Amino acid sequence: MIKNLPHDLAMPPHRDERTRQEFVASLRHHVLDGMSISMRDKYESTVKPAFEKTHGREPVDGEEVHDAMLSDPYFCFYSSIRYNAQQMVHQSVIPLVNRNLDAINETTKALGNNDSVGGQLTLNPDVDVPRSVSSIDVHLTPGSYHSEYAEDDASTGAIYDNSINVFAFNQMGRYTNDIGMTFSNFVKEIYPDFKPEKILDAGCTIGHNTVPWAQTFPEAEVTGIDIAPALLRYGSARAKSLGAAVNFTQMDASKLAYEDESFDVVFSSMFLHELPLKDIRKYFKEAFRVLKPGGLFLTMELPPNNKMGAYESFYLDWDCFYNKEPYYKPFRDQDYVKLCTDAGFNEEQFFETVLPRFTFTPHDSFVEQAKRDPVFDNSTGRFSEEIRWYGFGVWKDA
Amino acid sequence: MSQIPMKHRGKQPRFFAAEGVDELMSMVLELTTEVWVVKKRLYLLERVAGNQGIDLTSGIENYELDDKEVKDLDALRAHLLKRILRSAEGTYSPTQRVKDGPADAGQNAEAA
Numbered sequence: 001m002i003k004n005l006p007h008d009l010a011m012p013p014h015r016d017e018r019t020r021q022e023f024v025a026s027l028r029h030h031v032l033d034g035m036s037i038s039m040r041d042k043y044e045s046t047v048k049p050a051f052e053k054t055h056g057r058e059p060v061d062g063e064e065v066h067d068a069m070l071s072d073p074y075f076c077f078y079s080s081i082r083y084n085a086q087q088m089v090h091q092s093v094i095p096l097v098n099r100n101l102d103a104i105n106e107t108t109k110a111l112g113n114n115d116s117v118g119g120q121l122t123l124n125p126d127v128d129v130p131r132s133v134s135s136i137d138v139h140l141t142p143g144s145y146h147s148e149y150a151e152d153d154a155s156t157g158a159i160y161d162n163s164i165n166v167f168a169f170n171q172m173g174r175y176t177n178d179i180g181m182t183f184s185n186f187v188k189e190i191y192p193d194f195k196p197e198k199i200l201d202a203g204c205t206i207g208h209n210t211v212p213w214a215q216t217f218p219e220a221e222v223t224g225i226d227i228a229p230a231l232l233r234y235g236s237a238r239a240k241s242l243g244a245a246v247n248f249t250q251m252d253a254s255k256l257a258y259e260d261e262s263f264d265v266v267f268s269s270m271f272l273h274e275l276p277l278k279d280i281r282k283y284f285k286e287a288f289r290v291l292k293p294g295g296l297f298l299t300m301e302l303p304p305n306n307k308m309g310a311y312e313s314f315y316l317d318w319d320c321f322y323n324k325e326p327y328y329k330p331f332r333d334q335d336y337v338k339l340c341t342d343a344g345f346n347e348e349q350f351f352e353t354v355l356p357r358f359t360f361t362p363h364d365s366f367v368e369q370a371k372r373d374p375v376f377d378n379s380t381g382r383f384s385e386e387i388r389w390y391g392f393g394v395w396k397d398a
Numbered sequence: 399m400s401q402i403p404m405k406h407r408g409k410q411p412r413f414f415a416a417e418g419v420d421e422l423m424s425m426v427l428e429l430t431t432e433v434w435v436v437k438k439r440l441y442l443l444e445r446v447a448g449n450q451g452i453d454l455t456s457g458i459e460n461y462e463l464d465d466k467e468v469k470d471l472d473a474l475r476a477h478l479l480k481r482i483l484r485s486a487e488g489t490y491s492p493t494q495r496v497k498d499g500p501a502d503a504g505q506n507a508e509a510a
Contacts, residue, residue, distance in 0.1 A: 015442070019434065094403075
């Protein structure tokens with residue numbers, strides 16, 4: 001069941017629109033939690049033995065598995081349904097946003113003018129939209145994330161928020177904020193003596209995973225940055241509607257306009273895999289620069305290919321080939337430790353974690369699991385009812 | 399104010415070697431969506447009518463179709479099948495296939 005968005009920007013759909021949204025959510029659940037299991041069985045029982053017969057060995061990486069799977073009919077059906085479902089997510093919300101565009105923009109403006117909650121919206125028209133966003137309809141999103149369709153427009157924010165509500169088929173929590181909840185609470189529970197005062201979330205989109213930082217660390221000043229003004233307008237209004245004081249600032253993560261040593265935490269989630277490698281490297285250097293000594297650079301992402309088996313690498317890299325996310329695999333092929341040390345961080349301060357979903361897990365169990373060494377398996381980063389989020393962090397030397 | 403586009407830019411991937419199967423998959427999934435939309439609406443129609451004192455559910459279950467209605471519906475169904483399957487005409491014989499279906503469906507299809 002798909003519920004209305006839990007804040008004042010919710011635009012209830014017509015009955016048939018809601019039914020379409022629910023159908024698409026079911027379709028995604030069917031593909032990702034059902035067909036994906038059968039596809040793995042098919043690989044083990046048919047595709048892999050055939051590969052071994054021809055090559056005299058197992059596939060060594062995701063690319064070899066992908067090549068072997070391309071001619072398998074089950075993979076073709078899986079991919080076709082998943083690709084269509086992704087398009088249908090957007091098609092199930094865009095008519096609703098188109099119809100309510102004036103109301104969404106008026107509500108965004110009214111909420112934005114409410115100063116009682118705190119948090120500033122700062123737009124900067126001089127920020128260039130990188131080609132990696134403007135030239136690609138990322139996630140098959142028509143018009144990508146930077147487009148604006150009216151004055152002071154928030155529509156791409158509304159599309160993003162409504163889409164992720166369908167896309168997640170309820171697996172990211174009522175506020176689609178489980179990633180932010182999981183990682184902010186990981187920091188709070190595992191490092192209880194660390195009291196961050198300033199927290200940055202890079203590539204925050206509508207701030208659904210930024211707001212949890214303000215809720216987990218209410219004393220801290222929390223800022224989300226993104227290059228897309230419509231996402232930021234919407235995100236700021238959304239945060240205010242939820243009573244969270246969060247700054248939203250238009251800024252490119254690879255060119256941070258902050259002073260050296262000004263943040264205690266630099267966080268991002270599901271962000272790096274959308275960036276060209278050169279921008280990832282710039283962002284890491286900028287994060288190192290703006291972090292205070294003893295500060296934490298924390299990244300929630302997809303796990304690296306060098307930690308995953310050949311099949312899991314192939315499975316997770318699907319989006320790179322079929323979901324308009326061309327930088328996805330090049331990022332996952334990196335050595336994440338080396339990305340950090342190249343930016344100035346100390347390898348000894350690096351850690352990885354694989355976490356259960358905070359909003360789906362009893363508190364004591366979450367803390368107990370968060371203390372464990374990371375386990376890389378079929379549920380690490382694979383979007384499903386069993387997903388466990390991957391992250392890595394590195395402390396800047398004090 | 400411009401309209402938000404409905405379709406993404408760029409090349410569409412092709413998953414099937416045979417021409418047209420990718421498009422067919424999209425059609426099937428869209429069609430299935432709309433079938434579900436109609437099914438859910440019918441469900442709601444029965445519930446809303448029930449709440450207003452009209453028991454459509456048992457009314458539908460117990461409704462006795464007369465001979466003319468049976469023939470008319472058979473014809474409509476056969477016509478629907480003929481329309482949906484028209485692209486496959488010539489690849490098999492419809493008269494052989496309808497043996498598995500209602501006895502008079504083929505005749506009514508001809509009549510329709």
